Amino acid sequence: MGARQLVVRLLRYTPHPENAVAASAHLCYSPAGVHEIEGHLTPERREDLIALLLRSGHHTPLEHAVFTFGVEGISRACLAQLTRHRIASFSVQSQRWVGKSSTGSPDGVFDYIVPPRVVELGPEYVAEFERQMRQIQEWYDFWYRALGANREAREDARFVLPNAAETKLVVTMNARELHHFFSLRCCNRAQWEIRNLAEAMLRLVKEVAPALFRTAGPRCLRGPCPEGKLGCGKAAEVRARYGVDAGDG
Ligand SMILES: Cc1cc2nc3c(=O)[nH]c(=O)nc-3n(C[C@H](O)[C@H](O)[C@H](O)COP(=O)(O)OP(=O)(O)OC[C@H]3O[C@@H](n4cnc5c(N)ncnc54)[C@H](O)[C@@H]3O)c2cc1C
Secondary structure, eight states: OOBOOOEEEEEEEOSSHHHHHHHHHHHHHSSOOTTTTTTTOOHHHHHHHHHHHHHHTOOGGGGGOEEEEEEEEEEHHHHHHHTTOTTSEEEEOOTTTOOSOTTOOSTTOOOBOOOHHHHHHOHHHHHHHHHHHHHHHHHHHHHHHHTTSSHHHHHHHGGGOOTTBEEEEEEEEEHHHHHHHHHHHSSTTSOHHHHHHHHHHHHHHHHHOTTTTTTOSOGGGTSSOTTGGGSOSOHHHHHHHTTOOOOOO
16 A cells, blocks of 8 residues: 555547537538538638637537546545536446555555645654554454455445545546536636646646647636635636736636
8 A cells, every 4th residue: 555646648539629629610600511521621710610619608519529538546535526527427446346456465455645735744744644544454454354355345344445545547528528627626726636637637638639728727717716705816826827818807
């Protein structure tokens, strides 16, 4: 068992995602037939169409571009937040079926995430956090053995595992859902772990579809902070970080 760090990979995505979106929009706004829509878009027209969709709120064509990510090194706490996004598809490593950690440790050993604020307190606090994780492992081992040391035992022994327990998953979202996800989870008000995940995902999709995700990110990039008095008060800083001109809010 041990501490794990976030790993995010873009595993696959719709080929030519910006074409897929722009061609669908082109069909909506022109007399073109389906055999004409793919080949007739210049890069400029493609970008204009995508910008129009994002500006106007005509977001359904964004659903034709789909992105699949592999994620490791997030906590079960973060998983609970991530899976609230109902338009996404998830495959999560099972605590019922998978008894070994990725480090090849004995059955039931779990890896975990150490919150950065614990790390900031200093090495003695990290050591205490790790001691508590080992203590939980002992509780898990007790129940695993008491319940028969088989798959059913694993199902019930896991009830004592912490929110810090690491998980791995594959998640697929279309570009429309990703925009929504980034607007909520790249926000400073989101918890650090899902924000780190969202920012890593945004960096990856921007590499393969820059026009599609140029305006993606927290809502303060596009207008006043919707959190009002509960906002972080750092909209200008956030905009600078995303390379967006300062505006109101
Ligand atoms: C800062 C913050 C604090 C939060 N605090 C809490 C909390 O205290 N307690 C808590 O339980 N959750 C909390 N959440 C989670 C939040 O309530 C949502 O579950 C989560 O953000 C997913 O958002 P969503 O439903 O918009 O997204 P998705 O499920 O991805 O849905 C995307 C969009 O599809 C549409 N949609 C999806 N399903 C339906 C439906 N059934 N009916 C109509 N439209 C639908 C909506 O327009 C929705 O915005 C918090 C989230 C944030 C960002």
